[in-house]
Amino acid sequence: MPTYKAPIRDTEFILHEVLQVGEYAALPGFFEAEPDLVSAILSEGAKFVEEVTQPLNQIGDELGCIRNDDGSVTTPTGFKAAYDQMTEAGWGGLAADPQYGGQGLPHVISTAFEEYMISANMAFTMYLGLTQGAIAAITAVGSNEQKQTYIPNMVAGRWGGTMNLTESHCGTDLGLLRTRAEVQADGSYKITGTKIFISSGEHDLTDNIIHLVLAKMPDSPDSIRGISLFIVPKFLINDDGTLGKRNSVSCGSLEEKMGIHGNSTCVMNYDEATGYIIGEQDKGMRAMFIMMNAARLGVGMQGLSQSEVSYQNALSYAKGRLQGRSLTGAKNKNDQADPIIVHPDVRRMLLNIKAFNEGARGLILWAALLVDLAEEAETEQERTRADDIVGLLTPVIKAYFTDKGYENATAAQQCLGGHGYIREWGLEQFVRDARIAMIYEGTNGIQALDLVGRKLVRHGGRALRSFMELLRSFIAEHGTTANMTEFVEPLERAVNDLEAATSWLMKNALGNADNAGAASVPYLYVMSLVSLGYMWARIANAALLALSNGTDEAEFYSTKLQTARYFFSHQLPETSIHRTRVEAGSANLMEMDASAF
Numbered sequence: 001m002p003t004y005k006a007p008i009r010d011t012e013f014i015l016h017e018v019l020q021v022g023e024y025a026a027l028p029g030f031f032e033a034e035p036d037l038v039s040a041i042l043s044e045g046a047k048f049v050e051e052v053t054q055p056l057n058q059i060g061d062e063l064g065c066i067r068n069d070d071g072s073v074t075t076p077t078g079f080k081a082a083y084d085q086m087t088e089a090g091w092g093g094l095a096a097d098p099q100y101g102g103q104g105l106p107h108v109i110s111t112a113f114e115e116y117m118i119s120a121n122m123a124f125t126m127y128l129g130l131t132q133g134a135i136a137a138i139t140a141v142g143s144n145e146q147k148q149t150y151i152p153n154m155v156a157g158r159w160g161g162t163m164n165l166t167e168s169h170c171g172t173d174l175g176l177l178r179t180r181a182e183v184q185a186d187g188s189y190k191i192t193g194t195k196i197f198i199s200s201g202e203h204d205l206t207d208n209i210i211h212l213v214l215a216k217m218p219d220s221p222d223s224i225r226g227i228s229l230f231i232v233p234k235f236l237i238n239d240d241g242t243l244g245k246r247n248s249v250s251c252g253s254l255e256e257k258m259g260i261h262g263n264s265t266c267v268m269n270y271d272e273a274t275g276y277i278i279g280e281q282d283k284g285m286r287a288m289f290i291m292m293n294a295a296r297l298g299v300g301m302q303g304l305s306q307s308e309v310s311y312q313n314a315l316s317y318a319k320g321r322l323q324g325r326s327l328t329g330a331k332n333k334n335d336q337a338d339p340i341i342v343h344p345d346v347r348r349m350l351l352n353i354k355a356f357n358e359g360a361r362g363l364i365l366w367a368a369l370l371v372d373l374a375e376e377a378e379t380e381q382e383r384t385r386a387d388d389i390v391g392l393l394t395p396v397i398k399a400y401f402t403d404k405g406y407e408n409a410t411a412a413q414q415c416l417g418g419h420g421y422i423r424e425w426g427l428e429q430f431v432r433d434a435r436i437a438m439i440y441e442g443t444n445g446i447q448a449l450d451l452v453g454r455k456l457v458r459h460g461g462r463a464l465r466s467f468m469e470l471l472r473s474f475i476a477e478h479g480t481t482a483n484m485t486e487f488v489e490p491l492e493r494a495v496n497d498l499e500a501a502t503s504w505l506m507k508n509a510l511g512n513a514d515n516a517g518a519a520s521v522p523y524l525y526v527m528s529l530v531s532l533g534y535m536w537a538r539i540a541n542a543a544l545l546a547l548s549n550g551t552d553e554a555e556f557y558s559t560k561l562q563t564a565r566y567f568f569s570h571q572l573p574e575t576s577i578h579r580t581r582v583e584a585g586s587a588n589l590m591e592m593d594a595s596a597f
């Protein structure tokens with residue numbers, strides 16, 4: 001049976017020693033970021049996921065969701081009780097606004113807990129994640145009345161949320177969508193169409209489900225510029241806030257899929273369902289992007305979380321499995337064989353995952369802190385800078401973390417040899433579950449286009465300039481400190497690769513858009529590695545500081561430095577190969593006729 005232990009000490013190290021969240025104590029919610037309180041939250045959260053949701057992960061995978069003849073959907077045994085326990089304890093509303101019943105904690109703290117939730121049970125946590133995305137959209141563009149009607153019930157977990165974009169003929173190119181919205185005399189709309197692949201579209205966990213649906217009005221442009229966003233509740237809401245009659249939205253079928261079996265993926269039929277416009281007519285994509293940006297960081301977290309839980313299980317196996325002898329002589333003389341962790345290749349696989357996980361944890365928590373600062377920092381300049389950098393990091397985290405999540409789950413599976421392929425050990429489930437994160441919320445290829453085509457050029461390249469200034473000033477500050485040079489020098493080489501790749505894009509992509517398309521994924525990889533390199537340099541700096549101040553956790557900090565060395569020597573140099581790919585341009589990719597493939 002797979003196991004999971006929330007990495008509390010690692011989280012605390014990132015929060016307090018690397019990001020130093022205590023420095024922001026004056027900002028709303030941050031007084032709660034004081035170490036003892038954070039420890040209490042993380043420990044209680046860890047207990048909840050380890051005892052309640054993780055034991056349901058394999059069960060959820062095996063049983064899956066069931067669509068009943070009346071169109072209702074039953075989640076796997078145990079999910080409803082665990083969901084009720086989660087909402088009673090308030091785990092769903094950690095970062096939500098207190099005016100709607102949330103606890104008002106900073107995102108950086110709720111994101112730390114989110115990692116534990118997803119590692120323990122990704123399919124279960126998706127019910128919560130979709131609701132939080134819907135809350136973000138209603139908060140951003142909903143009317144006051146809509147906010148009061150929906151958000152408190154969603155924060156409390158009584159009502160769920162979904163996002164309905166995809167149709168059978170369109171996923172990436174939403175301008176093609178056909179779902180129609182026709183205005184009624186009372187100002188509501190009749191929504192008609194079929195959406196597919198809708199996560200948490202129907203289930204038995206909540207009293208109501210608030211669907212956010214993209215649709216076109218008859219007089220709107222038949223393109224991406226003519227899409228509006230609608231709230232379509234499963235049960236209509238009476239004037240007194242109680243649930244009214246059932247709306248004509250239903251789950252036509254459940255998709256049969258590779259993983260995340262515990263989460264219902266539904267075909268949703270809207271048969272003149274009553275909907276209410278949210279935000280402005282034809283500006284639905286803007287609202288949906290607000291929801292998707294929050295969701296994209298959440299999907300990036302799915303990559304890290306599956307990588308972490310896979311690593312933990314591969315590591316404990318590697319310490320116990322006796323096979324072969326160490327190349328440099330027996331290490332376990334009392335047995336006939338050594339544990340496989342003595343073999344360099346097994347260590348390579350484990351360290352590849354460990355170095356990603358710890359750097360990625362730092363990077364995603366930093367991104368969450370930037371989300372807090374974008375909302376709450378004291379000056380306009382600080383808020384803009386935080387917003388710019390998190391905008392740049394969002395496609396990086398979504399795409400790179402999920403590519404790595406899948407790759408690392410597979411590498412962890414490899415550590416178990418044949419046993420990794422057998423269901424009982426759980427690794428094959430992590431591989432299957434991790435795979436979807438590369439696809440939904442915009443495929444990873446589309447994330448790379450978002451980075452190159454939108455985020456780099458927005459506001460005349462302001463975000464990248466801010467990011468580069470940050471990197472260069474870190475290098476200038478720490479490059480001359482003797483014990484930091486082994487980290488800062490390779491970081492500087494990687495930053496040079498990023499700068500060169502960016503200049504190549506500026507020179508070659510403006511006149512030929514295929515060059516931007518061809519370069520987008522390798523460019524995103526350069527940016528991702530540089531971002532992780534920056535985080536690893538900060539981690540190394542914090543570890544060196546702790547060691548020089550004297551600590552009774554010398555092994556913990558020394559291991560951080562060893563892992564940092566692995567990252568800088570084995571992983572960061574990949575920037576140069578990705579830069580070469582960027583500079584290879586699109587000619588070779590595009591010259592072949594489609595018929596010749």
Ligand SMILES: Cc1cc2nc3c(=O)[nH]c(=O)nc-3n(C[C@H](O)[C@H](O)[C@H](O)COP(=O)(O)OP(=O)(O)OC[C@H]3O[C@@H](n4cnc5c(N)ncnc54)[C@H](O)[C@@H]3O)c2cc1C
Binds near residue numbers: 171197199443445
């Ligand atoms: C389990 C699951 C859950 C999901 N949950 C939801 C949900 O809750 N709500 C929802 O609305 N949707 C959901 N989706 C849908 C998901 O977001 C889409 O599948 C995804 O956005 C891709 O769309 P598509 O499948 O139509 O692929 P396509 O758009 O057909 O893309 C196919 C391939 O072509 C590439 N491609 C397409 N256009 C371009 C381009 N312009 N440039 C470069 N490459 C391109 C893509 O990257 C991809 O590799 C879910 C899907 C699954 C499988």
